Amino acid sequence: MTTVAPTAALYAPLAGLDWNDLTAVAAASTTVLDQLTADRALLGELTDTVVDNPHLARLCEHYDILDKIVLHDDPDGWRIRLHVFLDGYFDRPHNHRWTYTSRILTGSYTHVLYGTDHEFTDEVDVAALSPRLSRIEEPGDTYTLHHSMIHSVTAHSEAVTLIVRGPAVKDRFVVTDRATGKAWWQYGAATETPDTATAKRMTNEHLRDRITALHTAGTFTP
Template identity: 70%
Template sequence: MTTAAPSTYTEMFSPLSALDWDDLLSVNVAATQLLDRLAADRAILADLTQRIPDDARLANLCEHYDILDKLVLHDDPTGWRLRLHVFLNGYYDRPHNHRWTYTSRILTGSYTHTLYGTDHDFTDQIDVSALTPRMIRTEEPGDTYTLHHSMIHSVTAHGETVTLIVRGPAAKERFVVTDRTTGQAWWQYGAASETPQAAAAKRMSGSQLRDRIAALRASGTLTPPRSHN
């Protein structure tokens, strides 16, 4: 079953639906405005999250891994998505690029964010040991950044970390993931190229989805931040 969202949400999402996703400045402005609004108005964020289990399409897009959950709050016909990511303590991802440009807002927790430069000549034949950090920073609650799909990066979470993501339409069909420990690199493809078994293995079950939403509510992530005044 799909529940109809209020027209207010359509108005809120429309600026992103008309974006030129190759114009990073425009993407940053529009996506940041949306993320600012959702971070400030947690009632809307909570409502979008609570709607997921009753929307079969959104529920089927949600993913569960050992130490990472991805919840899809909105899947726009123009190709962009609004997602909540929950990184568990100790989460570390391998240096990689993306198939799409995205803007991220840190809601709770923090992570070390390492950038290695752009993906010119970045293939599965890359000398992984030659990847050199070009910027290392800590992303904390309230921080927002926009990352072009050509950027190679990795993050390491400190404690449970929740981020709100505006993910643009796919700009390419595959991206490279590297493992600095083994020295290996490989291509990874989007969902359209996955086998049904691979898609099912990462899809959140109904109980996992409900439990994650309940945990977000219990942690206060979906309620207004406390004032420090």
């Protein structure tokens, strides 16, 4: 079985990366994701170690139909995360505080792009948002999304993705709700209230249960 020791070499392509260079980000992130998805035993071991790492466990988040497990939190500001989208998951059109690369491991989802966030604020006319690209992301698919892109995801069944999340480049991002026509700013952890942070923090029990479920589903099996 592969051990978790060689993580420095594994993450070397991301060292000193210019996160404004989307081509470089895509190439370096894909190299790392290729290694992790090819070595599912290693991916499983890295996931298992999160439970006994207080820092990483504290960064894991649980929402009603989405779980985020942080496998690595780098001093340079980037992270490796596993996302578990439950069946029926739908997120509102939004941008991000960071650029990221995603690899779909299991399941699938519809991915809709609406354009860039030029003049995208909490005063946006939500009804005017118009899809510019809609595609189905399936196992093995990889994409790199710039932080300025507005997008949304709808899961068709439980979907698991592995992502390289770049350093945050802004303090907040906009989330929209087409049903109500409202939009609002959402802030990063540095400016969250203690109650907000606690509400989304994954409990150790849920973290253990989620990791067990991933093993049972064969996510870490070649």
